[in-house]
Amino acid sequence: MPPSRTPTPPPASAPETPARRDFLRVAVHGGVLLGAAGAGCLAALPRATEEPPDDLLPLAEIAALAKLEPGTPQRFEITLARRDGWRVVQRTRRLFLLRRSGGDTAAAFAAFSSVCPHAGCEVETTGKEYICPCHQAKFDANGEAAAGPAPRGLDPLELAVQPRDGKPWLHVRWQEFVTGIAQRVPRTT
Amino acid sequence: MSDASQSSSQIQQELLAEVQAELARRNTSQVARKPEPPPVAPDAISPLVASALLTCLALLAGTGIGLALVYAPSPDDAAASLDWMQRSGVGAWVRAMHWHGANLMVALCGAYLFWLVWRGLYRRPGQVRWWRCGALGALALAFYMTGQFLPCDQNALHGTVIRLGYLAEAPLAGPWLREMAAGGSEPGFAALARFLALHVIVLPAATLLLLRGLWGDARYAGGAGPVIGVAATVVALVALAALFVGAPLGLAGNPGEPFPQARPEWFGLALFLLVKAVPGGTAQQAVLFVPPALALAALGGLPFVETAAAQPARLHKPLRVAALVCLVAGLMLSLVAVWEDHKQKAGWFTQPELDKLMAQIGRRNEALGHSTHPLPANAHAAARDARLLSARLRGLYVADIEESQKAQWDQWATDMESLADRIITTTAETERRKLRAQLRQVCADCHKLHADEEIALEPKLPAPVARRPDPPPETPPARPLLDPARLAGLAPLAIEARDLRSTRRLMNRAKFRLRDLMRAAGESEGEPEGSPEQHFVDLREAVRLFGAKWDDNQGTHADKAAWDRYMRDLGAALDGLRDAKTGPDARARFAAVGKVCDDCHNAGDWAEPFEWQFSDLKR
CATH class of the missing domain: 1.20.5 (Single alpha-helices involved in coiled-coils or other helix-helix interfaces)
Known part of the structure; x- marks a missing residue:
């Protein structure tokens, strides 16, 4: 064993x-x-690079804006250069121009981005107000949020009057903002 | 006891002793066997659903490979490449199967999860199957979201813009996640590269990890593999649905062009309604991120809350109720979302507006370029959009159209559709330009008839860019073309007898020597050869010889006095070359020779048998 x-x-x-x-x-x-x-x-x-602010882009000759009725937004299109990965692309963006008062200064006008501050859709105008077709957010003619889920009003854009070809032109600076929040935070990338 | 039985007993004893010794060596007293996992409770539905899921995955992989063979991963070309694929019936069918398969996949994952909750099959020992099903559901959604962007049409682009906006609202890492996904301010080339990599590499690789378990789920007890009947049914259903309902593909994506039809897929409608109903900000964040977080928690945690199928189920009933409430609420909210859109003529029910449609067509017309220019490189994309938009014009008449004009309107819309389509398929540039002109002519005719207006059909040409003038070329210092010392004693080369008999041959000889001389002066292209002095002497001799041949001038000059005058002028112009200096001086003197030649040739009384100009010698 x-x-x-x-x-x-x-x-x-x-x-x-x-x-x-x-x-x-x-x-x-x-x-x-x-x-x-x-x-x-x-x-x-x-990483997406931090882009410098856009240049002031010519929008319209001041004299041509004389026929813009106060309180009625007019749609404009501008072409911007945007970095997309390895190349720069041309993008057309829309904005609304509103005459607030008489006069030929930049303060007589207001410009609003067409990007809805709620979810980034393209807002459209009826001539009296702005409506976002995605979630039915509504804004009054002055761009203030009137109904729907938008957390803030339409984003205003900087305007300036500068000479162009010897004539005064209204210029605009395009800017995008973070969507979905009440604060207006510029998007830099 | 026999010897045999005694021997057997001894062997048994020895074997037992060896086993005990081995057990002692292993420091244990019993054989430990790997415990068999308790069998998963059998149910009739799971193998069917798992078989259907496996079939869906196979269908999606197969049709996905077919799509990848044609798809061009560029925002400018993605929609056009898929449209090109859909021109063949089979291409459209394959893409539609991919789309229907993806929808079925999401539906099956949802149904499977619901079934597992309903039967309490998330409990051990079925917890792995529960987690696997949840992971598959998450993967199906990720596949759908990434794949939805790939066509880069309006729906894809605007949907992705909205979803990326939501992603940026995620707590803590939201902006970083958005940046990682988009790679820029808005979805474009960089985003497409990332979405494509996720859709065709990362997500399929993750799905492969689940396949073995899913294969096991698809087996009935004792069965060899998935239920073939279910697989065949799924394939037949998807293939049949794809025959009748194609995958949607709209206008090429453009973030600056409004897209009122932007709506989520069917499984996102409930969330869409909630997002629409609550104010933006914190409430919206709660709507967007709390339900997925709860679902994830339930998916991961339920098997730990109710540990085993053998124990009494404490939460089974409440969970059944919760699942049923979620299902019914989701259905109701989705129906309300669709109903609201229907009522407001929004989203999928947006009515086309003629003015907006015309503006859209106008933009594509501009993108086709000016008529004096060749069609641009992206003409195929603009023409495809024009084709889609023209089709929408049919039946969408201007307000004051007469009944008799409706047929003409529809015909024009059909013509535009056909012309735009032929711009895509035609290769010959001349033909494409003609088609572009015809397309514009249809627009002009229609505007003339219905709006009584002459429309500007040509896009504005960009203003010419001021260009700095090129610096003047560096000219070498002037030098005498001919050396008088070498010229002095030089005799012309002998001329063959047959050349001496022909004015034409003599003239050709003169032309070639003149060209050689111009090359020596740098006034004619080509490398200079031989001695310029010799060329000059030969040229002078040839001119002298054919100058004497008025009788043989083929009748181009009937007047001998005129002929002699030209010959005299030519001789004087040639003598002017003796003192020529290279550069502008020689150029002027050669021009003087050329002027006499051209004048003489152009002033003939009859047409010349061949065309020749002095400028030909410069080449």
């Missing part, structure tokens, strides 16, 4: 089998590797 030894009691939990140890090793190492690869991929993505 071989020498017998007193059998030890079984451990409380099942012992770690080689298969389980292998799985855990693969899982931990694989997880770390995958995580590192994912972080590397994210870090390698080129």
Whole structure:
């Protein structure tokens, strides 16, 4: 008979089998590797660069705006250069110009971005008010939020009168703002 | 006891001793076997749904490969490339199957999750299946969201703009997530590259990790694999639906052009209504992010709340009620969203307006370029939009149209559609220009008849850009063209007898020598060869010889006095070359020679048998 030894009691939990140890090793190492690869991929993505503010762009000759009726917004289009990844693209954006009072100064006008401050859709005008076709947000002629879910009024754009070809022209500076919040935070990227 | 039985007993004893020794070596007293996982409670529905999900995944992979073979990953070309694919019936069918398959995938994941909650099958030992199903549902949504942007049409672009705006509102990492997804101020090239990578690489790779488990779910107890009948039914249903309802593809995406039809997919309608109903800001954030967070918590946590199927289910009933309430509420909210749009003629029910449609067509007309220019590189995209918009003109008449004019209106719309389509398919530039002109003519005819107006059909040409004049080329210092010392004793080269007999041959000889001389002076293209002095002497000799051949001038000059005058002038002009200096001086003297040549050739009494001009010698 071989020498017998007193059998030890079984451990409380099942012992770690080689298969389980292998799985855990693969899982931990694989997880770390995958995580590192994912972080590397994210870090390698080129970040959107912070763009300088747009230039003042010519909108219309002041003399031509004489026929703009006070309180009735008029739609304008401007073409902007925008960085999109590795290239600069031309984008057409819309804005609404409103005559607030008589006179030929920039203060006599107001310009509003056509981007809805709620979710970024393109707002349209009926001539008396602005309506967003996406979530039915409504704004009065002065751009103030009147109904619907918009957290703030339409975003105003900077206006200035500058000479162009020897004549005074109304110029506008395009700006985009963070949507969905009550504060008006300029978007810089 | 026999010897045999004694021997057997001994063997048993020895074997037992060996086993005990081995157990002792392993420091245990019993053989530990790997415990078998308790069997998942069998149910009749899960294998069917899992089989359908597997079939959907296979369909999506197959049709996705088909789409990837044609798809051009560029915001400018994505919609046009898919449109090109859809020109063949099979292409349209494949894309429609991909679209229907994706919708079915989302629906099946939702239904499967609901079923697992209803039957309490999220409990152990079915917790892995529950998590797997939840992960598959999340992947299906991610697939849908990323794939929805890929066509880059108006719906894709505006939908993605809105979703990225929502993403930016996410607590903590919202702006960073938006930036990572969009790669710029608005979705474009960078966003498309990222969405495509997610859609065709990252998400499929993640789905592969779930496939083995899903294959197991799809087996009935003892069955070998997915239920073939279910798989066949799913394929048949998707293929049939794709035959009758195609995948939508609209105008090329343009963030500056309003898109009132922007609405979420069917499974997002409830959320859309809630977002519309609550004020923007914190309430909207709550609507956007609390339900998904709750769903995630339920997905991960339920198997820990109710640990085992064997224990009495404490939350089973409340969970059933909650799932049912969510389902019914979701359905009701979706129906209300559609009903409100229907009532307000908004979203999918937006009525086309003629003025806006005309403005849109006008923009595409401009994008086709000025008639004096070749069609621009992106003419195919503008023409495709014009085709889609022209089709919408049919039946959308101006207010005061007479009944008899409606057929003509519809015909014009059809003509425009056809012309725009032919601009896409025609290769010959001349033909494409003609089609562009015809397209504009239809517009002009229609405006003339219905609005009594002459419309400006040509887009404005961009103002010419002031260009700095090129700096004057550096000219080498002037030098004498001919060396008088070398010229003095030089005799003309011998001329073959047959050349001596022909005025034309002599004239050709003179022309070639004149050209050689001009090359030596840098006034004619080509490398100078030989001696300029020799060329001059030969030229002079050739002119002398054909000058004497008035009788053989082929009758171009009937008047001998005129002929002699031209010959005299030519001789004087050639003598002027003796003192020529390279540069402007030589140029003027050669011009004087050329003027006599041209005058003589142009002043003939009969037409010349061939066209020749002095300027030909400059090449």
